[in-house]
Amino acid sequence: MHQEIPGLSNCNLCGNSEFQLLFRGNIGGDVGSRFSQYAYYDDIYRCNNCRLVAQRQLHDGEAIKQFLQEEKYLDEAIGNLNLVEKHFQFTVLTKIIEKHTAFEDHELLDVGANTGVFLSSIKDRVKSAQGIEASKEATHAARTIHGLDVQAGLIAEVELPDDQFDIITMFDVIEHLTDPINDLKILFQKLKPGGKIFITTHDIETLLAKISGRHYPMLMYQHFFHFSPKTLAKMLEANGYKMIGFKRFLKSWSFEYIYHLIEKMWPETKLAKNLQAVLNPLYRIPSVRKFRIVSPQRDFFMLIAEKPNSDNN
Structure with a gap:
């Protein structure tokens, strides 16, 4: 039976139209000031078919784009500290990536480049390093502070050649996308045959998420989707990717x-x-x-997938 849920028509992964309400939202009408705050979100649903967890989207694409463009990272103590924290986290992620591919002589695209912390740490090891970032402030910082090639905009908007990149990274970005299955399709086209994509996100099926319930810290308005390793792998495979790796990791x-x-x-x-x-x-x-302080559980994971070579299809 089809459910009429404003802001949530069909599952982004499987197209199903039947959902289970997990948590009633509490964000109210003040979305602008609460867009990136923890503990504020709209109604959260789980697809009855594939179990993808999604937040209903009552704002249209242009409104959400504006929220993303206006995101601030450098005007508060927590923002500056976050840049320091990213250095620690990217050290962990870089080691995982190195087990699956070399950086040297490869062209890399970082999706959700933020202020360029990861790109600046890796740019001297790769043939070329480019980024995409929605926040105008973060894009400006990446360009001016680090001298990086970062385009401002969303995945569907930026101009990038097909079959260009050996490596695409998406660190804690997939949950922010309003149409992840289409964005993954676009990125598939940008990868060279044999190129690899590395995606990290939180796992909505962990014990911590289940115990925390509606208080789970990762429930926030700017997180439109919440994945498990299984649902994210299904979405990648639906776009032609071949799964080649999975790794849970701790954050501190x-x-x-x-x-x-x-x-x-x-x-x-x-x-x-x-x-x-x-x-x-x-x-x-x-x-x-x-x-x-180390997270008591491995609530975050990385999935590694590749674009198959034509002779392997």
């Missing part, structure tokens, strides 16, 4: 970053103020601020 954050993240997760609440008040004596100690 400095005490300083988590201290500031509390306000980001529960903005202007007594909970945030009380937590920060309790942690403040520790925060004052420089060595404690740098102490790294």
